[in-house]
Amino acid sequence: MPGFAQTKDFSKDLFAQYDHYKETAITNRRFKHKDLVPLIQKLPFEKQVAGKSFEGRDLYEIKMGSGKTRVLLWSQMHGDEPTATMALLDIFRFFQSENDGFDALRQSILTNTTLYFVPMLNPDGAERYQRRTATEIDMNRDALRFQTPEGALLKKLQDELKPEFSFNLHDKNTRYSAGRSGKQATVSFLATSYDYDRNWNPARTKAMQVICQMSETLQGFIPGHLGRWNDEHEPRAFGDNIAKWGSSLILIESGGYKDDTEKQFIRKLNFVAILTGLQAIAEQSYTHYTLATYEALPNNDRYLYDLLVRNAEFDYHGKIVVKDIAIDLIEKNIRNATSFTIKSVIEDMGDLSTFWGIKEIDATGLRVRPLADFPEIIKTYALSKEDIKDKELNLDEKANFVLARGKEVKYVIVNGQIK
Template structure:
């Protein structure tokens, strides 16, 4: 069996077996440092855990070590506190490495015998506590490789300088609205072989990044065909990825994007599990260097389409609006933006109108062809309710049929929102003009007098309530 065929076979079996190793603690991505500690305490077998540093707020930063081989590999996740997909995947990998007496014994042995693995599964625990990108001092750690003003950044450099790993995996999440090139396909996973100088030269260290990425792209195409992209490789002198490549460690950057219908990123977590283990096998048996010449590798890497910003969460095409008494046909781009609820462990969506006009070169993860439809203001219930609880006394279904989808309340709910797809107004009112940039998209789309869509906060289907609609203004 060729190296390519072997990788495809192994990755398929890993994908199919992921449920066996999935860490069941993680059912959503907004977990905190405290959720990791008992899991780390329970690791055993070939895995050893040690504290290697502390965050600004004195939360322990841990390293998990496995394997005895000469090829050192360092993997770190949640450098940005709100990018947790790979953290979940790392704990799935820990479960995989601890297992025994299954169909993967040979693969496990190959990895543990030929590599020494060093994982840092949550590098920015203070940011994770608040579900924010930056550290508690509001510094973007991935722009702190030169000044080293954060203890977390200093720790990362210290580990890289001490271990001198052959390969480093820098694990992130990216904006879920990136597309693969100029297609309408969502970039589920993106890669980058970071540049180490402004001329973007390619030496043996960077070429190894490309070799590993080409291999991971090939296996992921089985599961997400046409949905793998790569970042532009412009040199960023402040970034850890670029500097670690410059310091002699092959740097592979993996970005988890979006997967439609999977807001908690459980499917992308599985893809991380498969891609990382496939790459670790390639490092362990040097398979990444066996099949292609340097020119072939570079060409295959550059053939992966670049990320592009060609997506909206919702794109309404060809809708008629009335402006100063005259009909105007426009497209409307809408994005669903997460708003953290109290404690930052859950969220609701507050959507916004991002663009209006000719959006024919863009795509929507969901689209409405509104040809022949007219956008009109939403109906607002005439009385002010004391609280959202009083909605239970109303015939919401009949009111919605009549186009009434907004309700004024004297007291705003906190984290518990109505079950119906409605817009609550608290100390606010719907604007007279229902279409302007930055506005919450709540309006009706009508064909003559018939209501075709009742759009509330950028949603229009009761089945979409799982997306945590909770708009209160």
């Protein structure tokens, strides 16, 4: 065991100085393999093309450190889950720096661990900004058949490296809440189960303990916005199988945070969390954490909508009915999946008092009216015939309406967004 009298907590300084390490060449979630490769190729670390995707894109493995404990980290096995890939680029820049107050941290990690990184494991999916591979397979359900070359590579690396710890880095739906609350689960963790009974062996216990240290750190930056992913066993998933194969598997799921559409703040949180986890592994500072601390993390739940309008009045032929309106905003890829448009969907109406909105409107005393009733609004916002065609609000349709008190317009909602 390394001879550290007391582990120094670098997390606040890492958070404060993050901008020094941020890879500014990529600040948009829909970056592609061609954007990533030049950044990897110029790294001064040991690196190799470990394999190729189905469509022939190079899959890189980057190695650093010389320590006894092997750690394997991979990102973006789902092509539309890029947050951790961006954070890994920042971490690469961090490990190239010196004389910045973190030399002791870098030395601790690199002398006690050997790190293997595979950023963007699914570049074909990233090209389309979609979850699945080019062959429409969910790679994270391919840990038994290995029909994807990318999944087969991950298995090969596990077999060859036999990492003591593995980091499985994902994104998730931004509407997950931290338990039964109105707070987004910005980051969720899981010490993945290796069997249906969700038993605890030494490897899973170590993953749980490292997670406790990472979550304790992030609580200082996003209190109440952390969650624990469902540990129901999925026998086809890589995380579950890697845990079964003996590695301490740490799942990090990046969710949403208000006004962080491109996930740049959550990228920063990943940067701090991963380095905190690597320090904990290097210095074995995690061993005092208990299962009770881990289980105190609230479950990842679904109690959020993008917009929740509360207590709106609907006029049904002279009879007033009060309803809440839940609206989600769905991204649709455009321009070869380099950008997106928004399509709103009315998900539910009625009594939604047990749910929350990432954004909310208190519409008490306000009447729902169609956009077509307000010619001045149509002109102001240059609305199309498509925008104003709906006279009523219906489930599973676009959200276009006005909230008014008499003739006074209080809110204009176009395509689910407050104007």
